[in-house]
Amino acid sequence: MTLFDRIVALKAAGDLAGASDLIPYTGFVGIGCELDAEGLLCRLASRRSNMGNTVLGAIHGGVVGAVLEHTAVMQLLWESELERLPRIVNLSVDYLRPALCADDLLARGTVIKQGRRVANVRVEAWQESPERPVAAAHAHFILG
Amino acid sequence: MPDSRPHAHLQPLVDIVTALPHYRELGLEVVDYAPGSATLRCAHRPELVGDPVTGVVHGGVITSILDSVCGLACFLGLDEPQAIATLDLRIDYLRPARSGKAILGRGEVFRMTRSVAFLRGLAYQDRPEDAVATCVATFMVGSVGYNPAGDGGVQP
Secondary structure: OOHHHHHHHHHHOOOHHHHHHOOHHHHHHOEEEEEEOOEEEEEEOOOHHHEEEOOOOEEOHHHHHHHHHHHHHHHHHHHOOOOOOOEEEEEEEEEOOOOEOOOOEEEEEEEEEEOOOEEEEEEEEEOOOOOOEEEEEEEEEEOO | OOOOOOOHHHHHHHHHHHOOHHHHHHOEEEEEEEOOEEEEEEOOOHHHEEEOOOOEEOHHHHHHHHHHHHHHHHHHOOOOOOOEEEEEEEEEEOOOOOOOOOEEEEEEEEEEOOOEEEEEEEEEOOOOOOEEEEEEEEEEEOOOOEOHHHOOOOOO
8 A cells, every 4th residue: 555545544534643644754853743723733843853053952944844845745635635645846945033942843834726737835834923934935746 | 293184174063063963863974075065975764764655765854964964065165153044945856765775965155155155955866967856055144043163052
């Protein structure tokens, strides 16, 4: 059974968190997935091993990028009926404020455009409040 | 006896940056470095995988290697130690990484100004010509950010 088939089965059962947990890398850095009143929310748990800046105590920029990418993929899987796993083409991350390792990092995505072959997704990540994003990204995915 | 290796004076800086927690967590090894450039290697490990069926590494690992190596190259391109912070990073994923193989990342300063550094990077496995991903990154120089010279090691 492919990863995509397993994700589709878990999604049908309403277990998107379980689908996210199938990916070994999400456990390595500590990314989880949950549903709330506003939809899908991804969360990076506070962990010292994710630190990339010991002067500010900030999360490594690559891990912030990984959270944004994972959130974009999960948002696509959640709101679209796809036939295979989306394949990332490119990712552009703007780092807006330091993301501190002492707190969880939260992220939510929006599918801006979904065509037959390509999708454009935007994601914002924050800590204290969604009005103060620490990073934002847009990414393209091939769907077909 | 003075160290005769080229750029040996940069070694302490390389050691401080590559000892940062997430550099160690990923197991990044230094392949080479020079003023304004660096190459790091990330050995394959099962926990870095994005698709457990195909064994292909997660895109976040490529992002982390490229941000790490561009950050290191940026420090190595400064005339004197200053704080840097990633302003933006754009990655093109050219092909999936082959499973079970190490990924190398190379970063180079393309242009350094007083306040912004412009870098280009490449992630590859066997040959740089057959790249897995390319990136462009800009870093703020001399503002709030990470400075190895001032690293007292924050404990969260």
